[in-house]
Amino acid sequence: MSTQRLVKTFCDLVSTGSETGHERAFCIELEKALIEAGFEVERDEEAGKKCGSDGFNIYGYLPGDGESVLLSCHTDTVTPGAAVTPVERDGVIYSDGTTILGSDDKSGIAEIIEAVARLKENGEKNRPVEVLFSLSEEVGMLGSRYADYSKIKSKTALVLDGEDIGEIVNSAAANIVMSFRFFGKTAHAGICPENGIHALKAAAYAIANIPVGHVDEISVQNISNFISEGATNIVADKASFDMEFRSYDEDTVQKHIADALAVMKEACEKFGTTFEYDSERHSGAFTVDPESQFIKDIFAAYEAAGIRPYLSKTLGGCDASNIALHDIAVVNIGTGMRDVHTTAENISIKDMEDSTRFLCELLKA
Structure with missing residues (x-):
């Protein structure tokens, strides 16, 4: 039965480890599976070098009729995921409890392969399908950042890297990280503190006067890694901290950055x-x-597959954010994965089946 084949494909995929940076063995197995499914496949070893991975990005193309669509998943997993043993219990697939499962993101890959197989065996024509399976998503979406988008012709894309079946993330935030360094002048804190210029105090003033958390209805920001090393009897001449800015609107995130920079300048004027x-x-x-x-x-x-779809947005990052930079309309959708990044990670066979039926409907010519 096709459901059994779906489960076998998924279990085979997760059984080949692909922790970030060590994806090559999995990429080779995935390449074989795509060729068997009828895809024309091309490696991108250069992306692997840029990511610091031994693996490679995979581009695939399945000929068809009509307008093409891009489907994308990532090939890496978090640790511990080097030796996964999938276990099925009551219609749900888990690891044996010593590792993550790897449904993030191999469930999406399995569902794509199965959908293509079902259309073929049912004698149904498919639209052209492009796939981008990218490296090192878990450490900053690097594979999709360094992908060669000249290879991709589709103007629409779906990233299969969410949880709930039917969820369509059609809006995601900009995410900008900044590192700030303050410079003052050392002096003996006991004998002549007036000769010093206190970088720590300036940085602390800035931190105290920059809001964090939900700073408006569409934006959040955070401060971390406040550092000013030195002896207690020395006026600190260096201090640093990091900030992260996220917003659904580019102009808004730039305004918050400008506001933060204004506070930095005020702190410097106050403390010299x-x-x-x-x-x-x-x-x-x-x-x-x-x-x-x-x-x-x-x-x-989704509705043809008997699934209720709904739109959502996220302040988090995903490969869709990088794909969107290349004039491609892209959404992120759920595959059924649960409790990801933990040894309790799991996925129900029903959810994988539902996602596959949706893909069959979407990919029909």
Whole structure:
């Protein structure tokens, strides 16, 4: 039966470990499975080098009729995941309790492979399907960041890396991380503290005057890693801390960054210090119009499979954020995974079956 084949494919996939940075053995097995399913497959070893992984990104293409769609999952898992033994109990698949399971994100891969197999054996025509299976998602979505998007022709994409079946994440936040460093002047804190310029005090003032948490209805920000090492009898001449800014709107996140920089300047003027900073964008904000034909098609496919779809948004990051940067309308959908990143991770066979039936409807020509 096709459900048994789905379960076997999933268990075979999770049984080959692919902890971040050590994905090569899994990539080789996945490459074979895709070729067997009828995909034209291409490796991207350069992406592996950029990610610091021994694996490679995989691009696949399945010919078909009509408009193509991109499906994407990541190939790496968190630790401990080097030697997974899947165990089925009461219609739910777990690990043996000593490792994670790896349904994040191998459930999505198994569901894609099974959907393609079912369409073929039922004699149904499929639309063209592109796949991007990317490395090192768990450490900053690196594989999708370094993917070669010139290989991808689709203008719509689904990332299969969520939990609930029917959830469609069509809006995600920009995420920018900044590191701030304050500089003052040392002096003996007991003999001549007036000769010093206190970098720690300036940084502390800035931290105390920058809001954290939900700073408006669509944004959050946080401060961490406040460091100023030194002896208690020395005025601190260096201090540093990190900040993270997230917002569903790019203009809003830039405003919050500008507000934080204004506080830094105020702190420096108050205490006589200087400061510098570095900035790294982890993801960009994206939103797919709920009234777009793309979203309507996804809703129709879920409903045809007997599943209630709904839209949601996330302040977290996923590969969809990187894909969206390349003029591709993209959403993130659920595969059924539960309790991910723990040794209690599990997935129900029913949820995998439901997700596969949805994909069959979506991929029909």
